[in-house]
Each structure stands twice: as C-alpha cells, then as structure tokens.
Amino acid sequence: MKGLVAVARLGLKEALRARLWLAFVAAGVVLMGLGLRLGAVDEGARLKLAVVGVMGAMGFVVILLAILAGAQQIRRDLDARVAFLLFSKPLSRLGYLVGRWLGVMIGLLIGILALAAVGTGVIALTFDRTPEPAAVVTPSTWERVSALGERTPIATDAQRQSLTGPVGDGIRWTLTNLPSASPEGIPLLVKAMVRGTDPTVMVDECLVSIDAAPSLDASPLVLTVDSDSPYGGSLPGQVLLRHRDVNRDDHRQDFVRLLIPPAAVAPDGTCLIRLTRLDARPLVVLTKDTSVMVTGDGGGLYVNLVRGGLVLLAVAGLLASATLVVAVVAHLGVSLLAGLTLYFAGSLLWTLQEALIYERLSAPVRRLMELALVLVPDFDRFTVAARLAAGHGIPWSVVGEAWLAYGCYTVVFLAVAWIMLVRKEF
Amino acid sequence: MAIQTPVLRTVGLGKTYTDFWGRPRLAALKDLTVEVRPGEVFGLLGPNGSGKTTTIKLLLGLLRPTSGDAFVFGCDPGDRVVKQRIGYLPEETYLYKFLTADETMSFFGRLFGLDEATIRTRSDTLIRMVGLEHARRRHLGEYSKGMARRLGLAQSLINDPDLVILDEPTSGLDPIGSAEVKDLIVRLKQSGKTVLLCSHLLADVEDVCDRIAILHQGSLLEVGSVDELLRNDDRQVVELRAPDAAVLEAVRSAAGDHLVSVAPPRERLESHFRRIIAAAGSQGTSRS
Numbered sequence: 001m002k003g004l005v006a007v008a009r010l011g012l013k014e015a016l017r018a019r020l021w022l023a024f025v026a027a028g029v030v031l032m033g034l035g036l037r038l039g040a041v042d043e044g045a046r047l048k049l050a051v052v053g054v055m056g057a058m059g060f061v062v063i064l065l066a067i068l069a070g071a072q073q074i075r076r077d078l079d080a081r082v083a084f085l086l087f088s089k090p091l092s093r094l095g096y097l098v099g100r101w102l103g104v105m106i107g108l109l110i111g112i113l114a115l116a117a118v119g120t121g122v123i124a125l126t127f128d129r130t131p132e133p134a135a136v137v138t139p140s141t142w143e144r145v146s147a148l149g150e151r152t153p154i155a156t157d158a159q160r161q162s163l164t165g166p167v168g169d170g171i172r173w174t175l176t177n178l179p180s181a182s183p184e185g186i187p188l189l190v191k192a193m194v195r196g197t198d199p200t201v202m203v204d205e206c207l208v209s210i211d212a213a214p215s216l217d218a219s220p221l222v223l224t225v226d227s228d229s230p231y232g233g234s235l236p237g238q239v240l241l242r243h244r245d246v247n248r249d250d251h252r253q254d255f256v257r258l259l260i261p262p263a264a265v266a267p268d269g270t271c272l273i274r275l276t277r278l279d280a281r282p283l284v285v286l287t288k289d290t291s292v293m294v295t296g297d298g299g300g301l302y303v304n305l306v307r308g309g310l311v312l313l314a315v316a317g318l319l320a321s322a323t324l325v326v327a328v329v330a331h332l333g334v335s336l337l338a339g340l341t342l343y344f345a346g347s348l349l350w351t352l353q354e355a356l357i358y359e360r361l362s363a364p365v366r367r368l369m370e371l372a373l374v375l376v377p378d379f380d381r382f383t384v385a386a387r388l389a390a391g392h393g394i395p396w397s398v399v400g401e402a403w404l405a406y407g408c409y410t411v412v413f414l415a416v417a418w419i420m421l422v423r424k425e426f
Numbered sequence: 427m428a429i430q431t432p433v434l435r436t437v438g439l440g441k442t443y444t445d446f447w448g449r450p451r452l453a454a455l456k457d458l459t460v461e462v463r464p465g466e467v468f469g470l471l472g473p474n475g476s477g478k479t480t481t482i483k484l485l486l487g488l489l490r491p492t493s494g495d496a497f498v499f500g501c502d503p504g505d506r507v508v509k510q511r512i513g514y515l516p517e518e519t520y521l522y523k524f525l526t527a528d529e530t531m532s533f534f535g536r537l538f539g540l541d542e543a544t545i546r547t548r549s550d551t552l553i554r555m556v557g558l559e560h561a562r563r564r565h566l567g568e569y570s571k572g573m574a575r576r577l578g579l580a581q582s583l584i585n586d587p588d589l590v591i592l593d594e595p596t597s598g599l600d601p602i603g604s605a606e607v608k609d610l611i612v613r614l615k616q617s618g619k620t621v622l623l624c625s626h627l628l629a630d631v632e633d634v635c636d637r638i639a640i641l642h643q644g645s646l647l648e649v650g651s652v653d654e655l656l657r658n659d660d661r662q663v664v665e666l667r668a669p670d671a672a673v674l675e676a677v678r679s680a681a682g683d684h685l686v687s688v689a690p691p692r693e694r695l696e697s698h699f700r701r702i703i704a705a706a707g708s709q710g711t712s713r714s
C-alpha cells in the first residue's frame with residue numbers, strides 16, 4: 001500500500017516535471033480564444049457552443065493524456081530497466097500498476113478541476129452570466145389515456161407516441177422522486193412536435209390541457225402557464241404548444257413552463273402529469289424522456305463541468321488501464337495505437353448499430369458485430385457535453401453510473417496487466 | 427556458536443534464457459550450489475557473460491530459475507519480507523532522471539515503508555557518505571556517471587539492509603570512490619552485514635572478500651576462502667626494514683639456491699594515487 005502511494009506520487013511528480021500539464025494550459029488558452037471569437041446566431045447558441053467547447057477541450061486532453069501518460073511511464077521503467085531496482089524492493093507488482101494508474105488519474109483530476117475553473121471563468125467574462133444547468137427529473141413510465149379515461153400501456157421500447165385520433169386523447173407520465181415542493185410549486189417543462197395531418201396545410205401549434213395529480217384516485221389539478229414561459233399562451237386552463245424538434249432542448253427557449261402546485265405531488269415525490277389534446281387538426285408527437293420534465297437547481301456551471309469531467313475521467317481510467325496492458329508487453333508506439341484504437345472503436349459503436357439495422361449482412365459478420373457491441377465499451381453512452389449544452393445538469397448519479405459501467409472494464413484490464421507483469425522476467 | 431541459517435543458499439540453481447516462443451536459447455547458469463553465511467563478504471567472480479548478474483537476479487526474484495532452488499534468509503527470493511532486508515545496487519545505475527538525490531532517497535525509502543523522519547536522517551548520512559551533499563538538490567539528469575553510481579550506492583542502503591548485493595559497485599567510480607566503496611564494504615562487514623560482491627577488479631575482491639566463487643560460462647569453477655585459494659605454500663616472503671648492502675648480501679648468501687629475487691617492494695598504484703590525491707586535497711584546502 002505504501003509502495004502504491006509512493007509510485008502514484010512519483011507519477012504525479014514526473015507529469016509535472018515532464019510538463020504534461022502544458023496540455024491542459026494549451027486547452028485553456030484555446031478555450032479563451034474560442035470564448036472571444038465565438039460567432040453564432042444568438043447569444044443562447046453561443047453560450048451552448050462555449051459549454052460544448054469547454055467539455056470538448058477537457059475530453060480531448062483527458063483522453064489523450066490518459067492514453068499517453070501511463071503507457072509512457074511503464075514503458076520507460078521497463079526499457080530503462082528502472083524496473084530492476086523497483087521490483088528488488090518490497091513493492092508488489094499490483095501496487096506498482098495501481099500506483100501508476102492512480103498517478104495518472106490524480107493528475108487528470110487536478111487538470112479537470114483547473115480547466116473547469118478556467119472554462120467557467122471564460123464563459124462568465126464573455127457572457128456576463130453563466131448558464132445554470134438544471135437538475136432534471138424525467139418520467140419513469142408513461143401510458144396512453146383515452147377521452148373516456150381508458151388506460152393503454154405503451155410498449156417499453158417505443159420512443160415516441162403520436163396523438164392523432166379524436167380530441168380528448170392524451171398521454172400520462174409518472175414522475176417519481178420529485179424534489180420537495182416549495183410553496184409556489186415545482187417548475188414543469190413541456191414541449192412536443194406539432195405537425196399538420198394534411199401536408200398541404202401549415203400547422204405548428206396545438207391547444208392542449210395539462211393537469212397533475214398525486215395519484216390515480218386523486219382529482220387532477222389543471223396547470224396554468226407560468227408568466228416567464230417563452231410561449232404557451234394565456235388562456236386559462238389551456239396551453240398552446242408550438243412545434244419544437246427533438247434536438248431543440250434549450251430549457252429557457254424551447255419549453256412551455258408550468259408550475260406544479262404542492263398539492264399535486266404525493267409525499268413520496270410521485271406526480272402524474274397528463275397532457276390532453278384539445279385541437280383536432282394537428283398531430284402531436286411526444287416522447288417519454290424529452291417531452292415532459294421537472295427541473296430544479298442543478299448546481300452552478302463549475303460543479304457541473306467538474307461532474308462532467310468525472311464522467312470523462314471514468315472513460316480515461318478505462319483507456320489508461322487498457323493501454324497499460326499493452327505497455328507491459330509491447331513498445332510505446334504499439335501501446336498508444338492500441339489505446340487510441342480502443343477509443344475510436346468505443347466511440348463508433350453507433351455505426352455498428354446502424355449497420356446491423358440497415359445492412360444486409362452475412363450471419364457470421366452479424367454475429368461478430370453483435371459480439372463487438374457487447375464487448376467494446378460504449379464511450380458515447382454518457383453524452384455529457386450535449387447534456388450540459390441543453391441545460392441539463394450532470395447529477396452525481398450519472399457520475400456513479402459511468403464509473404460503474406467503465407470501472408468494470410478498468411478492473412479487468414488492470415487485472416490482466418497485473419497477471420502479465422507478474423509473469424514477466426527482468 | 428549455534429549453526430546459523432545461511433543468508434544465501436542455492437541448490438543446483440540453473441537458468442536457461444528462452445526466446446519469445448519459449449524455446450531455450452542459452453544456459454546462462456548451470457547447477458550452482460553455494461552458501462553465503464551471515465556476516466561474510468562473498469565475492470562472485472567471472473569473465474563477462476559468465477552468469478554473475480543472472481545469479482543475482484535469481485536471488486532477487488527478478489528471474490525465475492529453470493532448475494534448482496534459491497533461498498534468501500531461508501525463504502523464497504520473491505518474498506516481500508525478504509526484500510525488506512536486502513539492499514541492491516544494479517550493475518548499471520537505473521534511476522529517475524527527473525528526481526533530485528533527496529527525492530530519489532525518499533522515494534526508495536517510502537517503498538520500504540519507512541517514515542519521513544527515518545528517511546531524512548538516513549538519507550542525510552548516506553548522501554554525505556557517498557560525497558554528494560553539494561549536488562543533493564540537482565536533478566539526476568545532470569549527474570555524471572560516477573555521481574549517479576554513488577547515489578545508487580546510497581539508495582541501496584536506505585533500508586539499513588542485512589544483506590547488501592553489489593553488482594560491480596566500482597564501475598564508473600574514480601579511484602578515490604572505489605577505495606571508499608572498499609572501505610564501506612569493510613565497515614558493513616564490521617557492523618555484521620552480509621555482502622555479496624561482483625567485481626572484475628580482482629585486487630579489490632582480494633582485499634575485502636572472505637570467500638569467493640568463480641564462474642565461467644555459467645558453471646562454478648571454484649569456491650572457497652580467499653586465503654585458502656591464494657595461499658602458496660611453496661614460497662615465503664621475507665620483508666626487511668631499511669636494510670643496508672651488508673644485510674642484503676647476508677640474506678642472499680644464507681638463502682643460496684632457494685632465492686628467487688631481492689628487490690625493494692613497489693607501492694601499489696592505488697595506495698600511491700590515494701596518497702597524492704589526499705596530499706593535493708589538503709594543500710587545496712589550506713590554500714583556500
């Protein structure tokens with residue numbers, strides 16, 4: 001254990017002296033340049049770009065350094081034969097490996113904290129405000145409700161539902177674990193895609209009503225549009241939905257804002273939200289996760305950038321451990337190539353998914369691709385940059401999920417590297 | 427005296443290096459059986475490539491034997507408890523170039539789990555002992571070969587080891603340094619440590635070792651105490667203090683046919699070198 005700490009500290013010192021931190025400085029400088037020169041249509045879009053820029057720069061540096069640093073240090077120890085001396089001391093090979101890995105991780109963590117601070121600072125200076133990412137609660141289940149109150153379950157893999165039939169049809173979402181309500185209520189965001197049923201007639205608005213209830217037996221309370229909502233109309237008890245595409249997800253511009261009164265939320269934080277179509281002409285398309293959400297305080301930008309960075313760090317940890325495995329047996333160049341290859345493979349899994357759906361493939365190829373989908377870690381699973389740009393905060397639960405998902409791979413890779421190092425003679 | 431377990435013991439120890447596919451390439455060590463007892467300075471001699479370093483690596487658990495067994499303090503060489511008691515100086519100095527001497531010492535100290543206070547006092551003494559106080563805050567990348575060698579020696583003693591393994595400790599050192607290493611080995615022996623020494627400098631080995639083993643192409647040629655191995659019972663040396671011509675003549679005639687030669691002894695180059703450097707050093711200090 002002592003040896004592990006000593007090796008981790010050594011790695012940090014080396015990164016410092018080898019000026020690896022300059023990569024972070026470079027990323028910070030690029031960010032500042034970007035912040036000053038950002039050109040986009042409106043301020044909201046520029047702010048989005050800036051947030052994506054910070055996360056992107058962080059991801060780039062963190063991933064590259066994770067692949068580079070550990071492999072380079074292990075390779076040097078083996079090539080320059082410092083390993084003789086190390087392993088003649090009471091240092092276990094597992095302690096050595098984990099120490100090397102930990103050294104890289106701690107170094108990256110410090111870089112993430114610094115870069116998040118620089119990013120927040122640049123954004124605050126450029127825009128005179130920082131976006132406040134919101135803590136978002138999305139529905140856990142949904143179902144269709146007819147005008148007569150009949151409930152129809154929705155297939156679990158269905159992503160979208162359209163309301164087309166008679167007026168009065170609707171969707172009911174169940175939200176759980178809502179934050180405890182303040183007296184004025186919990187803000188609810190709603191958006192939908194609105195289309196005309198007749199392609200020759202331009203329609204992009206639909207009148208709906210939205211109500212909330214703590215349970216199925218309780219009588220629902222009709223919600224009214226908040227005064228600071230970007231759209232939605234002022235008809236009491238009715239909401240005028242405007243068309244918003246799926247990828248338009250700015251909390252401040254793209255959603256109707258309503259307030260859920262405390263009486264509509266059960267003590268355990270459950271709330272049923274029902275949307276009923278009141279207009280026969282338009283077709284309303286709704287999704288389970290993005291049409292209805294409750295937002296709360298998600299912490300400041302800095303905290304969310306750091307949590308996003310921690311998700312990236314989980315990916316970096318996986319890549320670092322995978323590169324270590326190769327570095328124990330192969331040259332530095334091969335190790336770096338292996339790390340980068342794994343990263344690109346794990347970032348392009350969606351192409352495999354598309355190919356599986358749309359291409360006519362022979363059975364063995366199909367089998368192989370399916371295997372790859374199961375085995376290769378999916379680095380696109382937590383789209384932190386997109387989430388932050390959309391105004392969603394990154395909760396700790398996502399950080400935990402990421403470390404759990406990628407940590408399994410990391411542990412396996414470290415174990416394999418350990419076995420190979422133990423078998424190695426010097 | 428109770429029978430002590432040998433510090434090092436090898437029984438039929440052999441190592442054959444293999445290639446990537448596991449095919450045998452070279453038998454670097456064959457059937458080595460030796461013992462090193464506590465408190466002994468043991469010399470391992472042999473020409474280049476005779477298997478000395480291979481033997482040491484087997485004793486440190488860095489290589490796995492292909493035949494036979496090695497025991498250090500009666501245990502398996504890979505045992506971490508064993509490594510806690512060993513100090514090792516590799517044949518070349520492999521240290522981190524980005525660390526200073528002080529940092530190197532505390533890094534290795536921490537690998538032994540020593541606390542900071544112990545590390546500080548020990549590294550102070552050791553760095554002074556190897557004569558690097560003036561350079562202790564410089565990065566090793568700036569060190570000369572001999573300076574790095576000196577630091578290598580210092581780090582091998584940070585854990586106050588019971589067994590010190592020195593693989594060609596004097597390579598790259600100036601004569602003063604070599605002599606100091608020799609003095610150090612004698613001091614280690616006096617404080618009850620066991621030393622395993624590999625060296626090509628036979629004079630040094632002769633001066634400090636109690637017993638030696640000679641390897642050749644991986645096989646043990648000879649093992650025994652230096653006195654035993656070098657003693658020549660056929661001859662005797664007679665030394666006279668300040669003899670005049672008459673005394674010499676008397677010795678010659680008394681010896682008769684047994685006489686081989688009569689000549690003044692030559693000072694050994696090493697002691698001569700040490701003497702004049704010491705003289706120059708004291709002059710230099712008195713002048714400044």
Ligand SMILES: Nc1ncnc2c1ncn2[C@@H]1O[C@H](COP(=O)(O)OP(=O)(O)OP(=O)(O)O)[C@@H](O)[C@H]1O
Nearest residue numbers: 443452454472473474475476477478479480481517
């Ligand atoms: N890793 C290795 N792979 C293959 N052969 C090796 C390896 N290391 C050493 N050898 C061979 O083993 C033999 C013994 O080498 P070793 O290093 O033990 O010699 P040595 O006695 O220490 O020599 P020197 O006096 O030059 O240091 C040599 O022939 C060498 O070529």
Ligand SMILES: [Mg+2]
Nearest residue numbers: 478479480517
């Ligand atoms: Mg050697």
